[in-house]
Amino acid sequence: MVTAYASIQDHQSSFDLFRFMLRKGHPKPNHFLFPHVLKYCQVTKFVHAQIEKLGFGQHPVVQTALIDSYSRLGEIENAISLFDEMPERDVPSWNAVISGCAQNGLFTRAITIFKKVQHRDIRPNQTTVVCALSACGHTGMLHVGKWIHGYVYRNMRSSDSFVLNALVDMYGKCGCLKEAKKVFDATSKKSLTSWNSMINCLALHGQSERAICVFEEMLHYVADVRPNEITFLGLLNACTHGGLVEKGRFYFQMMTLNYGIEPEIEHYGCLIDILGRAGRLEEALEVLGEMKIQPDEVVWGSLLNGCKIHGRADLAEFAVKKLLEIDPNNGGYGITLANVYGKLGKWDDVRRVRKMLKELNVPKTPGCSWIEVDNKVSQFHSVDKSHPRAEEIYQILENLVYFN
Template structure:
């Protein structure tokens, strides 16, 4: 990018800044090069009046593969509004963007009406492709299958597949993946058996299916027995180990991948950084960061988010903030990682200040339910009870986010920590979702601190009704009785432990050696 900016300065000085061919190449490098900068590409794109179908396609393609696929649809709408002629490259990119937006919303558990609207947008784009004579091209048809599958319109995807005059191996693989996506493994297996040709993508789809259902051993068997592997094969198995929380095996396989000489991708490093975050392996995390800097690769998108999350969870908040501030485009998940990292480590004031900054940049990232979990944790750690109530209402009033069990849990934790036991009890009893043992255990722990035996007994009784009590529950209630010198009740609780076969587990600590 440094060299590109120097070249661009020379272009301006020599009076070539209005050369359409040169501007197109500047946009292409900035948008799609691994060392490019999508925000910079957007700036060049916005400032030029010489927009061609190629420059529009470049931006749509870049955003479709980024963490901001919705922007690809905005640019497509702009292209259509400006009467710039679309071509056979436009539709595969924008249809992929529709599918990825739907997938992203589903992963964030916020699909709802938005997912339906994206499906309708996909149908609209399909109609335009049909009208302009592009919907019978293989790349467009494959993208239609993918888009309909991600939007939950599986019958439409199958209809496109059935109407294809020439079904490529890519079409078979895409349709199989659609069935895997809705857990219709019977239909997926049937198509897999009927597929006239199988390539590495076909076997990768099979690995992906086993990973999805958590059968990592079956995925590993397919991986070992594959006639050939590509980087996606390695990535799938590594992410599978991360998914089942076997972080040690994930990191071991990453080392094997490096020894085998397979070139790592953003997807590889994102999965490995996730494993580092959960295990606190700051050494490997730093190695990856140094690798990215040496290669002069842009730290943005999913990879940037993973790096911020890794540093934050490993307690290296200065580095997390440095990476965060160095990113030109931040997805909501990146803001969430930074806010959560600050909140969990007790930097409540900084977390709330960052949230205020996030609200001012509303167009960049809209707060979601995870954002407010971080905010409520920040309030809890600092004892900001009134602020906690404010943000709880703010979440509903401004962003129309319906609180779930985790949000109520944060409120119970906030109130319990700071001695508002009756208010915490009221929240549990009046919340519109069913409570769980975690909430009652939070209240029980606070009753020990503040010596409220009546509420402690009610909390313990509710735990017993929901599930067999754990050793910690019984010990907490026993200690409350002991502090009040109610020895008969202490004995009664210990008898309950004996009768239920609950034994006190010895405490333990973990240290890292070498």
């Protein structure tokens, strides 16, 4: 019954029945039961304690389920610790820890663990490869992504669309649109995810018209593929980067009227960004007023960006107030507002905003970026001097400024 409840997504009933079994003391749970209990469990440590108490702590299937569960809850260090303690690791356990690291933003760690698989008597499967490619895309580790592509070519001749889609996504995020298109074109049976991956790659790199052409090709030549919310998000992103206001409005309406897809917060954010960048801020406000869901910081941030571009200080102040209500600890919004006033020469307002931020003790969230040089990934934060070669980096920057 626990498994039956889990199979129909009734996870609360599944967990309640599991606890009832523990209270009654019989029948005792076996190792087949715990993966179903842990799948959507919110109290992993409690279940983990019961697993150890009942003597299933060394069972690979149970350990893998625990790694998955801890990773899903963001407790990735617990997941990694459990993985490190496993006496025998099979492919699912490697998949679980690589996927967990990627899901929790530890992309370089995911790649490091993936590389370790190569030194064991274990052959990565398609799930392992997809997780590793995702990490490569997020960190820009193109050389590792190409190496994985080579591994796929040599060892997975019948690789499914999930791997090919992951390759398209990886190449796209690393800026290799030519390679992404090559893999896309070579995919014999393109799923909706394949089309979405290609559209998003092109949109990400400002290839707006090409992204729209891929979408139109999908509509005209593929009968059994119907666009979804991700397809339209890619299209709207393409319109944002290309400044295609009317096309952006057209695809937003097509999504709702032709395909019955309710806009999500990301779709509204894109549309407001399109209108804001074009200076059509009153229309952007109208869209905000018509939203059926509560605007989040992405939506207000898109409006603020439009105000910054077109010097609308009054509207920028309104947007910043809304943003600070959502995230009081992000001083970046106030600094943007001060910059808008500074651009307009309103220095009294600049001082007023900076004084307000100081009184509220609002910190500025530092930006972060990764760069790969000589097969090594370095992470940088703005105004950061913790890098081991920071002095050399700053000296080169000063020389560049001086000689230019």
